[in-house]
Structures are given as C-alpha cells and as structure tokens.
Amino acid sequence: MPLDRYDRQILDALQRDGALTNAQLSERVNLSASQCSRRRAALEAAGVIEGYRAKLDAGKLGLGIRVIVRVNLRTHGNSADSDFSAWIGRQPEVLSAFSVSGDADYVLHVRARDLESFSDFLHERLLLRPDISQVRSDFVLQTLKDSDALDLSDLGR
Amino acid sequence: MPLDRYDRQILDALQRDGALTNAQLSERVNLSASQCSRRRAALEAAGVIEGYRAKLDAGKLGLGIRVIVRVNLRTHGNSADSDFSAWIGRQPEVLSAFSVSGDADYVLHVRARDLESFSDFLHERLLLRPDISQVRSDFVLQTLKDSDALDLSDLGR
DNA sequence: ACTGAAACTTCTGACGT
DNA sequence: ACGTCAGAAGTTTCAGT
Numbered sequence: 571m572p573l574d575r576y577d578r579q580i581l582d583a584l585q586r587d588g589a590l591t592n593a594q595l596s597e598r599v600n601l602s603a604s605q606c607s608r609r610r611a612a613l614e615a616a617g618v619i620e621g622y623r624a625k626l627d628a629g630k631l632g633l634g635i636r637v638i639v640r641v642n643l644r645t646h647g648n649s650a651d652s653d654f655s656a657w658i659g660r661q662p663e664v665l666s667a668f669s670v671s672g673d674a675d676y677v678l679h680v681r682a683r684d685l686e687s688f689s690d691f692l693h694e695r696l697l698l699r700p701d702i703s704q705v706r707s708d709f710v711l712q713t714l715k716d717s718d719a720l721d722l723s724d725l726g727r
Numbered sequence: 728m729p730l731d732r733y734d735r736q737i738l739d740a741l742q743r744d745g746a747l748t749n750a751q752l753s754e755r756v757n758l759s760a761s762q763c764s765r766r767r768a769a770l771e772a773a774g775v776i777e778g779y780r781a782k783l784d785a786g787k788l789g790l791g792i793r794v795i796v797r798v799n800l801r802t803h804g805n806s807a808d809s810d811f812s813a814w815i816g817r818q819p820e821v822l823s824a825f826s827v828s829g830d831a832d833y834v835l836h837v838r839a840r841d842l843e844s845f846s847d848f849l850h851e852r853l854l855l856r857p858d859i860s861q862v863r864s865d866f867v868l869q870t871l872k873d874s875d876a877l878d879l880s881d882l883g884r
Numbered sequence: 885a886c887t888g889a890a891a892c893t894t895c896t897g898a899c900g901t
Numbered sequence: 902a903c904g905t906c907a908g909a910a911g912t913t914t915c916a917g918t
Contacts, residue, residue: 584780587779589779602730602886603887604887604889605887617787618787619781620784621746621876622744622745622779623745623876624742625742625776625779626776628877634876636825638834659872667870667871671865672863672864673781677865685912714816716824721790748893760896761905761906764894824917887916888917889911889914892913892916892917897907897909898906898908
C-alpha cells in the first residue's frame with residue numbers, strides 16, 4: 571500500500587488524537603471531509619491503523635506503581651518459552667512483554683496498585699514458576715515521555 | 728471521583744476499542760446510549776480518560792526495529808537530569824522514557840526503520856552527548872504482549 | 885482523484901419516570 | 902439516577918467535474 575503525504579498527515583493526526591472527526595481532520599490536512607473519510611477507511615482496511623484505544627490515567631485509577639521487570643528462564647527451546655509466553659498473556663498487571671537480546675531473556679512492563687500488590691505478583695506468582703532463573707525489578711520513578719507515537723517524518727513522498 | 732461498576736465496564740471497553748459508539752457501549756454495559764454518553768463525558772472531564780489514540784502498525788510503516796535502551800548519566804542533580812529529559816522529548820524515535828531505580832538511570836523505548844537508522848540515533852546523537860556515561864541496548868526479538876490495557880478488575884465496588 | 889450535497893447514523897440535551 | 906425522544910452534528914455514499 572503506497573502512502574502519500576496526505577495519508578501520512580492523517581495517520582500522524584490520528585495517533586495523537588484518535589477522536590478527531592473527519593471534518594476536523596479535513597481542516598488540518600486540507601482535504602474535504604469525505605476524502606478524509608475514504609482514506610481513513612482504506613488505512614483501517616489495510617491494517618495500517620490497527621484500531622483505536624482510550625488512554626486512561628493510571629494514577630487516577632489507583633495504579634500507582636510501574637515496574638520494568640527483567641526475567642531469565644532456566645531452560646529454553648521446546649515448550650519452555652511458549653509456556654511462559656502464554657502465562658504472561660494471562661497476567662492482567664503485565665501490560666507488555668518482549669523477548670530481547672542482551673543479558674535478560676524477557677522484559678516486562680508491570681502496573682500495580684501499590685507495593686503490596688506488586689509484591690503479590692512477584693512472590694506469589696512470577697517467582698513460584700519453576701522455569702524462572704532470575705528476576706530483576708526496576709521501579710519507575712519518573713515518566714519523561716509516554717507517547718507511543720511513531721515517527722512518521724521520513725515516510726513516503 | 729467515585730467509580731461504580733458501570734464506569735469500570737465503560738473504561739474497560741473503551742481502552743480495548745476507543746471507537747465504540749455509545750450505542751455499542753450501551754449493549755455491552757446494559758445501559759442506555761445516552762447514559763453511556765453522559766458517563767463517558769464525565770470520565771473525560773475528570774481526566775480519567777486522557778484521550779483517544781489510533782494505534783498504528785509499526786511494521787507496515789517500515790519501522791522494523793524496537794530497542795530497549797538503558798542509559799546512565801555521568802552527573803546528576805542541577806540541570807543535568809532536566810536537560811536530558813528535555814532532549815529526550817525532542818527525539819522522535821524515542822517513544823517512551825522513564826527514570827528508574829536499579830543499575831540504570833533511564834530506560835528508553837526506541838523505534839527505528841532499520842539497524843542503520845538506529846545506529847545513527849545511537850552514535851550520531853545519543854552517544855555524542857557529554858553527560859552520558861553508559862548505554863546498553865537490548866533489541867526486541869519478539870513481542871509477547873503489547874496491550875497497555877490497565878487491569879480494572881479490582882477497582883470500585 | 886477530489887469536491888459537494890443528500891441520506892443515514894450517532895450524539896446529546898430536555899423531559900418524564 | 903436512568904430511559905425516551907427529538908433536534909443537532911457528523912459520517913458516508915453517490916453523482917459530477
């Protein structure tokens with residue numbers, strides 16, 4: 571799918587504010603609302619726009635703690651990694667999880683209500699798994715940036 | 728702001744699909760559409776819903792590389808940390824940045840087109856800063872989970 | 885390819901329960 | 902507090918250039 575500069579502008583506007591109406595989009599992009607509507611629909615159909623999400627304020631919802639957890643497994647291959655992956659998917663306080671190069675096998679982003687509930691996750695669940703060999707927790711002290719907005723500046727024409 | 732189970736259901740539905748209409752919401756929550764509209768507006772006004780974002784497919788946009796970068800600064804206090812923080816805010820390939828406890832000072836999430844453009848970010852920009860003492864890059868090999876959806880299960884009544 | 889207007893869907897405020 | 906209804910706003914399809 572070829573993306574021109576109008577698509578790029580539409581994507582950039584929507585990743586910053588997904589609630590923009592086609593009429594509002596049309597002002598920023600200098601296109602008619604109907605054209606924005608069609609291009610937007612095409613970008614959604616192509617999967618370039620995966621979907622829309624409401625961003626919630628974790629602090630106001632009482633989720634005061636954010637932790638970056640690095641995990642090493644004792645064994646690898648076979649079903650070891652996929653077992654761990656499936657288990658991670660079922661843990662509600664794990665927002666994202668990656669397997670990485672470097673000294674850790676996995677990096678998890680965890681949100682919890684307070685130290686007690688994080689401790690519950692860590693000691694009563696993660697560390698009870700027999701396939702875990704090492705866990706290192708880095709508590710987030712300050713959030714400098716949390717946008718998730720992709721850099722679209724050097725994209726298509 | 729007190730949140731009852733209806734608010735909780737609305738928030739949970741919207742953080743998974745922010746494009747839901749109030750009519751669609753009303754089906755899942757068993758409330759009228761107008762009531763959903765009112766509650767949703769209240770949650771937005773209270774800042775519990777910070778906003779809406781379109782989630783884009785980074786792969787389809789040619790951003791093939793994701794790296795978790797851990798950074799240590801040479802000096803602290805004064806303006807050292809806030810200088811770094813402001814600089815981070817201006818780097819488009821840095822999606823999120825946290826100051827953390829543990830052996831690293833900062834953890835960054837970086838997206839880049841390819842190894843070459845990541846190398847450009849690393850060597851031509853980050854490592855040229857005189858306040859950097861150590862940088863360790865962990866490349867993301869596999870994404871197990873990437874939802875950012877908060878756990879709302881043990882919230883209000 | 886884009887625009888403009890018509891048909892349709894969704895939103896939202898007033899009112900009644 | 903919630904639901905119903907009607908007017909307002911936004912979206913989307915279609916014809917035209």
